[in-house]
Amino acid sequence: MKIAILGAGAFGTALGGILADNGYDIDYYDPKFEKENLSSVLDRAAYVLLASPSTAAPYLLPHLPKDVPMIIATKGFLNDKQFLAFDDYMVISGPGFADDIKAGKNTYFTITDKKLKDLFGADYISFDYTNDTCGVLMCGTLKNVYAIQAGILGLKRNSLSWKEYIINASSEIKTILSFNGASEKTMDLYCGIFDLELTCGYPSRNYEYGDLLRRNNSYIPVKTVEGLAALKRIKRGEIKVPDDAFIIKNLMERF
Numbered sequence: 001m002k003i004a005i006l007g008a009g010a011f012g013t014a015l016g017g018i019l020a021d022n023g024y025d026i027d028y029y030d031p032k033f034e035k036e037n038l039s040s041v042l043d044r045a046a047y048v049l050l051a052s053p054s055t056a057a058p059y060l061l062p063h064l065p066k067d068v069p070m071i072i073a074t075k076g077f078l079n080d081k082q083f084l085a086f087d088d089y090m091v092i093s094g095p096g097f098a099d100d101i102k103a104g105k106n107t108y109f110t111i112t113d114k115k116l117k118d119l120f121g122a123d124y125i126s127f128d129y130t131n132d133t134c135g136v137l138m139c140g141t142l143k144n145v146y147a148i149q150a151g152i153l154g155l156k157r158n159s160l161s162w163k164e165y166i167i168n169a170s171s172e173i174k175t176i177l178s179f180n181g182a183s184e185k186t187m188d189l190y191c192g193i194f195d196l197e198l199t200c201g202y203p204s205r206n207y208e209y210g211d212l213l214r215r216n217n218s219y220i221p222v223k224t225v226e227g228l229a230a231l232k233r234i235k236r237g238e239i240k241v242p243d244d245a246f247i248i249k250n251l252m253e254r255f
Contacts, residue, residue: 091112
């Protein structure tokens with residue numbers, strides 16, 4: 001069975017490695033370099049795995065077959081509106097860096113369709129499950145925003161102040177999830193609190209950006225900072241932010 005992977009970066013190839021080990025035929029399309037023809041990669045694919053940057057999605061989605069199941073591994077979406085035209089879509093998300101996955105270290109995923117457990121199953125991978133697709137997508141995006149603030153505050157992983165921040169950030173994200181019709185319980189899964197903890201510290205690019213901004217208030221990032229891009233979309237009203245979401249409200253005012 002063939003699976004087309006859109007995005008040949010570190011995370012896309014890490015997921016592709018799992019699928020290849022499980023005996024699936026993998027074909028990659030990298031929208032950044034466009035070395036392959038998209039139609040040939042999609043030909044005969046039983047699944048399409050979206051692992052490209054979220055900024056590439058608006059250019060890719062119109063060209064994808066609507067009747068082939070879509071697996072969303074990209075983080076950066078605040079809802080599932082872009083995927084409603086597809087007959088079947090599901091999300092896989094969780095904490096873990098690509099190099100750790102490739103090295104076969106313990107990996108944790110939240111899935112929104114139990115078929116994904118069969119596709120990505122391995123002895124070093126653990127799964128939890130929810131049908132809250134929007135909640136999983138939101139968690140994967142919001143944790144990057146909160147990681148920026150952790151860096152601005154200069155919080156050190158596992159310090160008392162860091163632990164207190166994680167509790168407050170987690171509580172605030174739950175409020176935002178509920179305020180937008182998602183389940184606050186999703187924050188308790190791998191895609192939520194576990195991913196938040198991982199991202200609020202080095203080597204997270206979002207945390208690093210906040211830390212560099214703390215040292216130099218005029219610092220301009222060279223690479224894309226996912227949390228900053230998400231914050232701009234939140235300011236444009238892509239999701240609703242309750243008045244008592246003080247951490248993210250302060251960030252919205254700053255940026």
